[in-house]
Amino acid sequence: MIETIVAPEDLRDCVASRLGSGYRPLTLVGTDDRAAGEGFAIHPVLLGPGGATLAMRAPLDRNAPRYPSLVPIAPGFHWDEREAQDLLGIVPEGHPDPRRLVLRAEWPPGHYPLRKDFRPDQIPPLPRDDSFDGHVVGGHEVTEVPVGPIHAGIIEPGHFRFSTVGESILHLDAQLFYTHRGLEKIVEGHDPLRALAVAERCCAACTVSHAAAFSLACEDAAEVTASPRGAWGRAVLLEMERLYNHVGDAGNMCSGGAFAVGAMTGARLKETVQRALDRLTGHRFGRGALVPGGLRRDIPMEVCTEIRRSLGAWRARIGDFRDLVLGSDGFVDRMRRTGVLSAQAVRDLGGVGVLARAAGVDVDLRRDRSYSPYDHLSVHVPTQSAGDAEARFLQRIAEALETLEILRQLLDAPPAGPIAAPVPTAEHPGAIGLGAVESPRGACVHWLRLDGSGAIDRLRIRSASFANWPIVPLAAPGNLVPDFPMINKSFELCYACCDR
Amino acid sequence: MRPLFERFRQRGATAGYPVVAEPAPSIARGFPALDPALCRGHAACAATCPTGAIRVEDGASGGWRWLLDLGRCVACGRCAEVCPTEALRIDPAYEFVYPRREDLVRSVTFQATWADPLPRPAEALRVRIHTIFGRSLHIRHLDVGSDNGADWEMATLLGPVYDVQRLGIDFVASPRHADMLLVTGAVSRNLAPALTHTYEATPEPRLVVALGTDACGGGITQGSYAAAGGVDRVIPVDYYIPGDPPRPQAIIHGLLVALGRRVAVAATRDRVVAIPGPQGGGRTWKGSPSG
Numbered sequence: 001m002i003e004t005i006v007a008p009e010d011l012r013d014c015v016a017s018r019l020g021s022g023y024r025p026l027t028l029v030g031t032d033d034r035a036a037g038e039g040f041a042i043h044p045v046l047l048g049p050g051g052a053t054l055a056m057r058a059p060l061d062r063n064a065p066r067y068p069s070l071v072p073i074a075p076g077f078h079w080d081e082r083e084a085q086d087l088l089g090i091v092p093e094g095h096p097d098p099r100r101l102v103l104r105a106e107w108p109p110g111h112y113p114l115r116k117d118f119r120p121d122q123i124p125p126l127p128r129d130d131s132f133d134g135h136v137v138g139g140h141e142v143t144e145v146p147v148g149p150i151h152a153g154i155i156e157p158g159h160f161r162f163s164t165v166g167e168s169i170l171h172l173d174a175q176l177f178y179t180h181r182g183l184e185k186i187v188e189g190h191d192p193l194r195a196l197a198v199a200e201r202c203c204a205a206c207t208v209s210h211a212a213a214f215s216l217a218c219e220d221a222a223e224v225t226a227s228p229r230g231a232w233g234r235a236v237l238l239e240m241e242r243l244y245n246h247v248g249d250a251g252n253m254c255s256g257g258a259f260a261v262g263a264m265t266g267a268r269l270k271e272t273v274q275r276a277l278d279r280l281t282g283h284r285f286g287r288g289a290l291v292p293g294g295l296r297r298d299i300p301m302e303v304c305t306e307i308r309r310s311l312g313a314w315r316a317r318i319g320d321f322r323d324l325v326l327g328s329d330g331f332v333d334r335m336r337r338t339g340v341l342s343a344q345a346v347r348d349l350g351g352v353g354v355l356a357r358a359a360g361v362d363v364d365l366r367r368d369r370s371y372s373p374y375d376h377l378s379v380h381v382p383t384q385s386a387g388d389a390e391a392r393f394l395q396r397i398a399e400a401l402e403t404l405e406i407l408r409q410l411l412d413a414p415p416a417g418p419i420a421a422p423v424p425t426a427e428h429p430g431a432i433g434l435g436a437v438e439s440p441r442g443a444c445v446h447w448l449r450l451d452g453s454g455a456i457d458r459l460r461i462r463s464a465s466f467a468n469w470p471i472v473p474l475a476a477p478g479n480l481v482p483d484f485p486m487i488n489k490s491f492e493l494c495y496a497c498c499d500r
Numbered sequence: 501m502r503p504l505f506e507r508f509r510q511r512g513a514t515a516g517y518p519v520v521a522e523p524a525p526s527i528a529r530g531f532p533a534l535d536p537a538l539c540r541g542h543a544a545c546a547a548t549c550p551t552g553a554i555r556v557e558d559g560a561s562g563g564w565r566w567l568l569d570l571g572r573c574v575a576c577g578r579c580a581e582v583c584p585t586e587a588l589r590i591d592p593a594y595e596f597v598y599p600r601r602e603d604l605v606r607s608v609t610f611q612a613t614w615a616d617p618l619p620r621p622a623e624a625l626r627v628r629i630h631t632i633f634g635r636s637l638h639i640r641h642l643d644v645g646s647d648n649g650a651d652w653e654m655a656t657l658l659g660p661v662y663d664v665q666r667l668g669i670d671f672v673a674s675p676r677h678a679d680m681l682l683v684t685g686a687v688s689r690n691l692a693p694a695l696t697h698t699y700e701a702t703p704e705p706r707l708v709v710a711l712g713t714d715a716c717g718g719g720i721t722q723g724s725y726a727a728a729g730g731v732d733r734v735i736p737v738d739y740y741i742p743g744d745p746p747r748p749q750a751i752i753h754g755l756l757v758a759l760g761r762r763v764a765v766a767a768t769r770d771r772v773v774a775i776p777g778p779q780g781g782g783r784t785w786k787g788s789p790s791g
Contacts, residue, residue, distance in 0.1 A: 113726070180689070181688055194550045
C-alpha cells in the first residue's frame, strides 16, 4: 500500500474534503519512526466509493509530536486519537475530549509503552485500586448507578456509569479497556507467522476475522494475493464464524430479556455450527486455520459435503427460531423501540456491522472493499431501518440466512490448487499492508508495517467493536435501567478485541 | 402450541459427557506431545514458539531436556510444523486439570544411559473442600483480561448441550454467594484491583480455578507491559485448567476433579528416556537454531 504524505497542518482539510465526497474512516495509526532518523507519524486511512482506499502519513516532530485533531471533522477517529495519545504520546490538539482511554490514572505520565525506547523497568507495579474518570450528570434527584467491571452474568469486563432519574437513564458513560493486554507491543519483532498466533488470539469470537485481516495485511505488504483455494477456505471459515455468532448473539438477546426458550434455542443452534467449525479446523473458534497466503492446512472435504447437506436443515431451524421469538408478544414488546440508534448518529460516528445496517446504514466490506473470493460471489446485504433492538435481532437473522446462501455458493464450487500462496515479506522491508474484512460485528481492520527483515514493526488492530463501542452509550438515554442488558446484548460487542 | 411441538420434535440436546467420553476431532488443535524415539534435540520447536512455552536445556554428556509449559502453550501447533524429525504431534486430548502451577510443566529428559525415573513430588495434603460443598457448587465467573474464549465456553456450559446444572453446578451473580472463583485471563493491569477485591469478597472456604492458558501462566501475554502473567501472580490458585480455550468438556472435567467427583487423568509429567538412535545416536544438532 502506498501512503500519501500530508503535512500535519493540512491533514484536517485533506480529510474533510474526502469525507465530503463519500469517504469514511477505516483506521488511524500512530507510529514511532525515530529509529529511522525521523520523528513520529500519524497514519489516517479512509475508505471511499468503489473501494478506493486513501492511506495518508503525516510526519510529526521528534520531540513534541502534535497535530490538529481530526475529531472535530471526523468523530469516528475519537478513540483512535486518544489511544495514540496514551500509548505513543502523540497529542491531538483541539481534541474535544482528551481524557485517558487505554491507560488509567495510575499509569505514570510521560511513559508511553508503544514507543520503541520504552523499557520493561518503566512498567509500574500493579495498581491496587481502580479509578473512574468519566462524565456524569449532577443535580437534584439524579442518581448514579455504577455497574461493573465485574458483572452478574458471564460477560466481559467494562464499567458502566448510569446517571438516572427514577428508572430512566439520563446519560451513560462506559469505561472500557479493562482487558487491555498490550498485544500490539508483543508482536513487534515477531515474524508474520508468530505474530499471527498473537493477532488471532486478541478475541475468540472474532478469531477467523482477525486471522484473515492480518493475513490480508501481510499479503498487501508483500504485494501478493492468496491462492484461490486459500481464499475460498478463508471465506468458508469467515461465514461459519459469522453464522455461529449471529445465531448465538440473537439467542443471547433473549437471555437479556429473560426469554429462556429463545436463549436455549439460540445456544443450541450456535453449538451445532461451532461443532461443524471444530470438525473443519480442529478448533471450536477456528484458531490456527489460516496463514498469510491462504490456509494452513486443507479443510476436510467430507465435512464440507456434510455442511452443504445440512444448510437446508439449518435454514429451517433458524426460521423456527425467528418465529419462536417473534411469536412472543411480551418479548417483542421488550425489543421494540428499545435502544434506538439513528442512522445519522451511526454515520457521524462511523458505526459498522449489524449496528449500522440495523439503523439503515448500508455498509459491508465484503461488497464495499471486496476481497477474494467475495468479488466473484453475489453478496446481498440486508438492512433494517428502525435502529432499535428488534431491528438488530431481525438483522442478525436476515444476515444468518444470507450467510447460508453464501456458504451454498462457496461449497458448491470448491477450487482446486495449492492451499496457500507464498508471502515473501522479507523481500519487502518497510512495506505497509492493510487488511480489512467484514467480521460478524463489522469492519475488522489490521494495519501493519514490516521492519528491515520482513518482521512486524508495528501492528494496529481496529476491530468492529472498537469502532462501535463509542456509539453504544447513545442508545441508552430515555430507556429504563433494567432494559440496558437487553440493549447491550442487542449490540453484543466484544471487549477483548476492542481493548487488545 | 406449535413452538411446543417443535421443541418436542427436536428432542433433547444434552450431551452424554462426562458419563460418555466425547473425544475431540482427530485434527483438533490440542497441546503438542513429544515422541522421544524421534527427538534429536534440534530445539526448532523452542525457537518458533510464540509464547516461550517450549524450552530445550542442555544436559550432561550430550543429553538434553525438553520442557513444555501448559501455562504458556496456546496450542498454535507451530512446533509440530517446524520439527525437522517430526517428533512432535498434536494430541487431541483435553482433560487436564492440575493442583499446582509446576504440574503444568512436562519434561522429557534424554540421558546417555537409562536411569531411575525422576521421583514424583510428594502429594501435598489438600483441604477436602468438596466434602463441605457436597454435590452443589456455586461459581462466580471472573474475566481478568481474557480473549473471551474461555468465557464463551463457560457460557456454553449453561446451554442445553452441556447443561452443568444437571451436575449440581451453577453460576451466581455475586462473589458473596460463590464457593468458587473461575478466573479467565492473564490479569490485565486494569483488572488487577477487581481481582483482589472479588477474591476478598468471596467467603471462605473458597476455591480458585485458573481457566485457560492465559490464566494458568500468562499464555499469549508473555512480556507484556499490561498483564501480570497469570492469576497466581495476584491471588492463590487451587486448580489450573490449561487450554486455548479449554473445550466445554475439559471445563466440566476440571470442575468435577476439583470437587473430588472425578479422578484426574494420570499424566506422566516427567519422563526420562535414553537418547534414541543406533548406539545411542546422539544429538544431531547443537547451537543456535538459525546456525
